[in-house]
Amino acid sequence: MLTVDQQVYFMREAIREAYNAQVMGEVPIGAVVVHEGKIVGRGHNMREKFQDVTFHAEILAITEACHAMHSWRLENCQLFVTLEPCMMCSGAIVNSRIDTVYYAADDPKAGTVHSLYHLLNDDRLNHQVKVESGLLADQCSQMLKTFFKSIRKKRRIQKRLSAHD
Amino acid sequence: MLTVDQQVYFMREAIREAYNAQVMGEVPIGAVVVHEGKIVGRGHNMREKFQDVTFHAEILAITEACHAMHSWRLENCQLFVTLEPCMMCSGAIVNSRIDTVYYAADDPKAGTVHSLYHLLNDDRLNHQVKVESGLLADQCSQMLKTFFKSIRKKRRIQKRLSAHD
Numbered sequence: 001m002l003t004v005d006q007q008v009y010f011m012r013e014a015i016r017e018a019y020n021a022q023v024m025g026e027v028p029i030g031a032v033v034v035h036e037g038k039i040v041g042r043g044h045n046m047r048e049k050f051q052d053v054t055f056h057a058e059i060l061a062i063t064e065a066c067h068a069m070h071s072w073r074l075e076n077c078q079l080f081v082t083l084e085p086c087m088m089c090s091g092a093i094v095n096s097r098i099d100t101v102y103y104a105a106d107d108p109k110a111g112t113v114h115s116l117y118h119l120l121n122d123d124r125l126n127h128q129v130k131v132e133s134g135l136l137a138d139q140c141s142q143m144l145k146t147f148f149k150s151i152r153k154k155r156r157i158q159k160r161l162s163a164h165d
Numbered sequence: 166m167l168t169v170d171q172q173v174y175f176m177r178e179a180i181r182e183a184y185n186a187q188v189m190g191e192v193p194i195g196a197v198v199v200h201e202g203k204i205v206g207r208g209h210n211m212r213e214k215f216q217d218v219t220f221h222a223e224i225l226a227i228t229e230a231c232h233a234m235h236s237w238r239l240e241n242c243q244l245f246v247t248l249e250p251c252m253m254c255s256g257a258i259v260n261s262r263i264d265t266v267y268y269a270a271d272d273p274k275a276g277t278v279h280s281l282y283h284l285l286n287d288d289r290l291n292h293q294v295k296v297e298s299g300l301l302a303d304q305c306s307q308m309l310k311t312f313f314k315s316i317r318k319k320r321r322i323q324k325r326l327s328a329h330d
Contacts, residue, residue, distance in 0.1 A: 053237035053261040054219070054228055063219055072218035087284060088256025091277075095253055096218040109291075112256075116289055117282075119252060124281055126274075 002037070002078065007102060010034050011136045014080040014104070017044040017057060018143060024049055028143050031057035031081040033065035033074065033098070040077070041065030057081060058089035062096055074098050082140040084111030084133070090119040093129055100130040104140035167202070167243065172267060175199050176301045179245040179269070182209040182222060183308060189214055193308050196222035196246040198230035198239065198263070205242070206230030222246060223254035227261055239263045247305040249276030249298070255284040258294055265295040269305035 002010070010032055017030025021044035033041035043060025047053060058081055066072050074096040084107040085093060093101060101120060103113065112119045113131055120129040167175070175197055182195025186209035198206035208225025212218060223246055231237050239261040249272040250258060258266055266285060268278065277284045278296055285294040 047237050051235055051237045052228055052231045053239070054224055054231075054257055055237075059219055063217055066217045066219075070216055072212050072216050072220075074218070086256055086260065088253055088260055091251055091253025091256050092219055095251065116287070122281070 002034075006037065007080075007132075007135055010039070010078070010080045011082075011102060011104060013039060013042070014057075014082050015136065015140060015143070017042055017061075018082045018140065021045040021057070022143070022147060028147050029057045029081070029083045031061040031079060033061045034078045034080065035065070035069065035074070035076060040068040054088070056086065056089050058085055059092055062092050062098075066096070072096060078102065082136075083107050083144070084113050084115060086110045087112045087117070087119065090117075094120060094122075094125060094127055097127045098129055100132065102132045102135055104133070104135055104137045105144065106133065106137070167199075171202065172245075172297075172300055175204070175243070175245040176247075176267060176269060178204060178207070179222075179247050180301065180305060180308070182207055182226075183247045183305065186210040186222070187308070187312060193312050194222045194246070194248045196226040196244060198226045199243045199245065200230070200234065200239070200241060205233040219253070221251065221254050223250055224257055227257050227263075231261070237261060243267065247301075248272050248309070249278050249280060251275045252277045252282070252284065255282075258285060259287075259290055259292055262292045263294055265297065267297045267300055269298075269300055269302045270309065271298065271302070 013032045014030045018028040022028035026045045029045040032039045041061040041064035043057045045057050046055040078100045080102045082104045084103050090112045108115050178197045179195045183193040187193035191210045195209040197204045206226040206229035208222045210222045211220040243265045245267045247269045249268050255277045273280050
């Protein structure tokens with residue numbers, strides 16, 4: 001069982017990953033996978049850079065963790081992520097048998113843990129995942145809002161400039 | 166719109182991928198992504214070989230298609246797969262905006278297109294996917310049954326041998 005201090009530490013590491021995405025101009029979402037108190041996988045959103053739809057933070061962190069653990073089974077692992085996982089990432093979490101997911105901000109449009117579905121807690125599947133949400137949610141939510149605001153501003157400026165061409 | 170002959174041809178290509186998985190000792194599931202009548206992505210299950218939980222046939226075919234199309238958006242593409250997609254793969258299909266999924270056999274335990282959920286047709290999400298199922302279903306289903314039967318047989322033999330040690 002992770003202490004609150006450990007939970008905050010690992011969510012801050014997920015936020016650090018989200019910043020790495022932001023620096024690349026990607027939607028700032030980050031994730032880490034933890035096993036026995038150590039990070040075994042890290043990832044941040046890189047969908048635009050690599051033009052690969054599967055390059056979400058969680059998928060990359062899970063893939064790195066699988067390689068580190070030499071196993072597709074991530075039993076007794078925890079995943080920390082700055083935004084509520086989408087359908088694809090919830091599926092990867094269930095398939096990998098991750099023990100607990102800690103996510104920060106809700107995603108009302110595409111979140112599948114609490115918002116649109118409860119995919120991590122379906123007792124028809126052979127694995128259910130414990131979920132904790134809300135840790136450092138304001139910080140993660142604010143980072144996303146600021147990012148989308150700056151994107152909208154850039155688009156407005158580009159529109160005005162192209163009107164002058 | 167693909168003709169029935171084209172649909173059969175592409176599902177046979179997905180089955181060819183499933184055989185490639187079987188040869189490697191993997192659960193025989195295969196997929197191809199098609200754009201304008203041509204295959205742009207192929208994949209077969211390689212979870213055990215690479216010990217990576219994300220290495221499902223559909224994910225690998227979608228990733229290859231993204232690279233071929235230089236885009237994470239697979240609009241106007243069709244995916245052919247030998248088994249009903251799981252939660253993770255349904256999520257990747259929705260995220261990539263694939264137009265139509267043709268799957269062969271139902272997966273009552275983990276299928277999320279018709280069996281456990283209808284994830285490809287959720288009008289709260291910004292993309293819905295057309296679905297056709299049942300094409301060459303018996304052949305795909307039989308391939309899976311034969312595979313699992315041989316796995317059980319191998320296990321029984323190993324058990325007997327280890328009892329003699």
